[in-house]
Amino acid sequence: MFVRTERLLLRPAWCEDAPALSRAVGDEAVARNSARIPWPYCLGDAEAHIARQSGQPMPSLLVFRRTRGAPELIGGVGLAPDEEGHELGYWIARRHWGLGYATEAGRALVKMARDSLRLRRLHAGHFLDNPASGRVLRKLGFKPTGEIVSRHSVARGGVVPTALFALALDEEGSFACDDVAACRIAA
Numbered sequence: 070m071f072v073r074t075e076r077l078l079l080r081p082a083w084c085e086d087a088p089a090l091s092r093a094v095g096d097e098a099v100a101r102n103s104a105r106i107p108w109p110y111c112l113g114d115a116e117a118h119i120a121r122q123s124g125q126p127m128p129s130l131l132v133f134r135r136t137r138g139a140p141e142l143i144g145g146v147g148l149a150p151d152e153e154g155h156e157l158g159y160w161i162a163r164r165h166w167g168l169g170y171a172t173e174a175g176r177a178l179v180k181m182a183r184d185s186l187r188l189r190r191l192h193a194g195h196f197l198d199n200p201a202s203g204r205v206l207r208k209l210g211f212k213p214t215g216e217i218v219s220r221h222s223v224a225r226g227g228v229v230p231t232a233l234f235a236l237a238l239d240e241e242g243s244f245a246c247d248d249v250a251a252c253r254i255a256a
Contacts, residue, residue, distance in 0.1 A: 079130040082119040089142040091115040093162040100224035108224035132174045146174040157193040183238040194231040211236045
């Protein structure tokens, strides 16, 4: 799956992306904001991540900033199936924080989840010490569930308080109801 937005190209990872991926994620501040990214993150981690993505049922895409030349790898976005449905996750390299790339990539993935994958609900979370990620989720239409849970962070080597969010998708891709708990049960 390839997705093109105004400023970005989203596509699956290729083995040739491993060096750029290890550089982009090889920042402790990036890894600490993710539940699944290890720290330190080396070339072998990038190669293993790319190998695992082959044949996955849900999209896991690298985010490239479109330039006049070769696109620049700046992040990743994906959907992961779990016991509650499908979780949206994303990361952006630190030098690209605050520029709207996470929101732009997230919007493209939410649209894909609704239109192509025909999912009815997504969920996500953010560590409480990363409020910027909560702002991204709100811009994408996610609503807080009111739940704070402890979630393991591989990079931090422990549990971190995490705020949970949900997004029920209707035919127009907007939140289908105001009562998050009711949407969670119905979806």
